[in-house]
Amino acid sequence: MFRKHMWRFLPMTLLLFVLTGCLGKENLTALDPKGPAAKWIYDNMILSLVIMTFVSVVVFVIFFMILVKFRRKDGDDALPKQVHGNMAMEITWTVIPVILLIILFIPTVSGTFKFHVNAVPEEHEGSVYIDVTGHQYWWQFDYVGEGFTAGQEVYIPVGEKVVFELNAEDVIHSFWVPALGGKIDTIPGVTNALWLQAEKPGVYQGKCAELCGPSHALMDFKVIALERDEYDAWVADMQGVEAEQTAVNAEAGYDVFQDKGCISCHAVGGEGLGTGPALSNFGDRKTLAGVHDIDDDEKLAAWIRDPQSLKQGAKMPPPEKEISNDEMDALIEYLRSLQVRGADKPY
Ligand code: HEC
Ligand SMILES: [Cu+2]
Numbered sequence: 001m002f003r004k005h006m007w008r009f010l011p012m013t014l015l016l017f018v019l020t021g022c023l024g025k026e027n028l029t030a031l032d033p034k035g036p037a038a039k040w041i042y043d044n045m046i047l048s049l050v051i052m053t054f055v056s057v058v059v060f061v062i063f064f065m066i067l068v069k070f071r072r073k074d075g076d077d078a079l080p081k082q083v084h085g086n087m088a089m090e091i092t093w094t095v096i097p098v099i100l101l102i103i104l105f106i107p108t109v110s111g112t113f114k115f116h117v118n119a120v121p122e123e124h125e126g127s128v129y130i131d132v133t134g135h136q137y138w139w140q141f142d143y144v145g146e147g148f149t150a151g152q153e154v155y156i157p158v159g160e161k162v163v164f165e166l167n168a169e170d171v172i173h174s175f176w177v178p179a180l181g182g183k184i185d186t187i188p189g190v191t192n193a194l195w196l197q198a199e200k201p202g203v204y205q206g207k208c209a210e211l212c213g214p215s216h217a218l219m220d221f222k223v224i225a226l227e228r229d230e231y232d233a234w235v236a237d238m239q240g241v242e243a244e245q246t247a248v249n250a251e252a253g254y255d256v257f258q259d260k261g262c263i264s265c266h267a268v269g270g271e272g273l274g275t276g277p278a279l280s281n282f283g284d285r286k287t288l289a290g291v292h293d294i295d296d297d298e299k300l301a302a303w304i305r306d307p308q309s310l311k312q313g314a315k316m317p318p319p320e321k322e323i324s325n326d327e328m329d330a331l332i333e334y335l336r337s338l339q340v341r342g343a344d345k346p347y
Contacts, residue, residue, distance in 0.1 A: 027178070027179045027202075027203070027204050027205040028178055028179075028205040028207065029178055029179065030042065030045070030178040030179075032179060033179060033180075034179040034180060034198055034199055034200060034202070034204065035179070035180040035181060035196055035197045035198050035199055036115075036197055036199075037111075037115040037180060037181030037182060037194075037195070037196055037197070038178065038179055038180050038181050038182075040107070040111040040114075040115060041111075041181070041182055043107070044104075044107055044108060044111065047103070047104065047107065048104055051100050051103065051104065055100070115181060115182065115194060115195065116182070116184065116193075116194050127157060127160040127161060127162065128143075128145075128156060128157060128160065128162045128163070129144060129145060129162075129163045129165065130142065130143060130144075130154060130156075130162060130163070130164050130165070131144055131164075131165050131166075131167070132154075132164050132165065132166040132167070132175055132186065133166075133167050133168065133169055133186070134166070134167070134168040134169065134172075134173030134174075134175065134186035134208065134212075134219075135168075135169045135170060135173075135315070136169075136170050136171065136212055136213050136215070136219075136313065136314075136315055137208070137212070137213065137215040137216065137218055137219040137289075137290070137311060137313070137314060137315075138151060138152060138219065138221075138276075138277050138289065138290055139151065139152060139154070139175075139206075139208075139219070139221040139290075140169075140274075140277065140278075141153075141154040143235070143238075146235050146238070146239060147239065148238045148239055148241075148278075148280065149267060149274060149278045149280075150238070150278060150280070150281065151276075151277025151278050151279070152221050152222070152277055152285060152287070152289075152290050153221065153222045153223075153224055153281075153284075153285060153286065154206075154221065154222070154223050154224070155223075155224045155225075155226060155231060155234050155235075156196075156198060156223060156224070156225050156226075156231070157225070157226060157227070157228045157231040157232075158198050158199070158200065158201050158225045158226065158227055158228070158231075159197065159198070159199065159228075160197060160228070161195045161196075161197050162195060162196055162197065163193060163194075163195045164184075164193060164194055164195065164196065165191055165192070165193045166184060166185075166186040166191065166192045166193065166194075167186055167187070167188070167189075167190070167191055167192075168186040168187055168188045169188065170188065170212075171188070171212050171213065172185055172186065172187050172188070172210050172212065173185070173186045173208045173210050173212050173219065174186065174208055174209035174210035175194075175206070175208075175209075176206060176207050176208070176209040177196060177204050177205070177206040177207075177223050178205075178207075179204045179205070180196040180197070180198055180204055180223060181194065181196045182194070183209045185210060196223070198223065198225035200225070201225050201226055201227055201230075202224075202225055203222050203223070203224050203225075203286065204222065204223040204224075204225065205220065205222060206220065206221040206222060206223055207219065207220050207221070208220075213313050214312040214313040215311045215312050215313050215314060218289070218290060218291045218311050219290060220287070220290040220291050221290055222286060222287075234340065234341070237340035237341075238280060238281065238340055240340075241268065241269035241280040241281070241338075241340060242269050243263075243268040243269045243270070243271035243272065250330070250333050250334035250337040252330040252333075252334075253330035253331045253332070253333050253334025253335070253337070254334050255330075256323070256327045256330050256331045256334070257331060257334055257335075259321070260319050260320075260321050260323060260327075260331075261319070261320060261321070262319075262331075265316070266278065266279045267279070267280070268280050268338060275315075276315070276316060279335065279338055280338060280340070281338060281339060281340045281341070282335050282336075282338045283335065283336045283337055283338045283339035284339050284340060284341045288300060288303060288310075289303060289307075289310065289311055289314070291311075292310055297332055300332055300335070301328050301332065304319065304323065304328065304331065304332075305318060305319070305323065305328075306318050
């Protein structure tokens with residue numbers, strides 16, 4: 001019976017490979033920690049794995065010993081010695097699990113207090129405070145003290161505590177950068193907080209970890225960790241962004257950007273409203289809308305003409321006014337010119 005249906009497990013097993021393939025994204029793993037919070041989680045994972053392995057080995061060894069030793073022998077119908085209510089055994093199998101649980105309890109609880117700074121973020125002196133807002137399906141990062149806003153990618157200095165205070169605009173999302181730390185929900189009307197620290201400069205993949213709508217799986221973001229001096233330079237550059245950038249003669253595109261109403265949702269520098277991601281450094285982005293190939297002009301044009309085709313349920317509507325091909329070229333040139341990390345920059 002069981003054998004007959006064995007084949008049914010095959011698709012499941014194959015599915016498992018496919019699903020793990022989805023997690024093959026760079027850095028999107030908790031098994032290669034790059035910061036103290038992630039390290040703590042990883043160490044706890046290993047500790048519980050060791051304890052579980054120990055318990056399993058002991059249980060299975062005893063189980064098989066008993067199978068062999070107390071097997072009913074031919075002609076022996078006598079009841080074996082009964083152990084119900086045996087005090088020594090009762091104490092043994094109560095005390096050992098209690099000890100094991102205490103070993104797990106101490107690092108778990110102490111780390112929870114150390115890394116999740118809910119309600120008392122002020123007590124955790126962070127070098128940088130960043131307000132995070134989860135939106136269907138993108139992330140907003142407000143550098144409150146520095147006075148600017150960034151979308152999709154959050155820059156932090158390396159080797160320093162960065163305190164994130166998290167909220168959501170619409171539904172519950174969850175902020176997760178597996179290489180740097182644990183997940184925390186972003187909830188409308190509630191402020192959660194945690195701190196993260198990156199040990200080395202690099203790009204760390206982040207993801208929304210709470211089912212939040214049709215494009216939940218596309219709600220990616222990146223943490224970009226820079227050395228302190230590079231980070232400071234980046235902050236200064238972000239503060240200096242002007243909406244009308246002329247670096248690559250993109251004025252024509254700037255006009256289209258204004259004329260087609262993009263500016264009513266996308267802030268650039270101090271200009272515009274911000275119900276969509278700020279585009280001040282769009283030209284530095286590593287992905288389009290958090291997930292798509294950024295270098296592909298056709299994809300960018302497709303996004304602008306019909307965002308839903310690339311991200312179902314995205315809150316960016318198709319443009320009200322027709323955009324001609326020439327206008328589109330100018331618009332794309334303008335968007336790409338919005339960079340603060342030029343090739344001449346050390347970061
Ligand atoms: C009603 C508000 C609204 C208008 C108008 C609007 N957008 Fe958007 N836009 C959004 C939102 C919201 C997102 C984020 C979508 C997501 O990733 O889920 C977005 C995302 C984008 C992105 C991707 C940003 C990134 O960080 O990768 C680009 C580029 C963009 N919009 C360009 C434009 C252009 C060009 C126009 C004008 C033709 C425009 N938008 C008009 C709301 C708007
Ligand atoms: Cu989400």
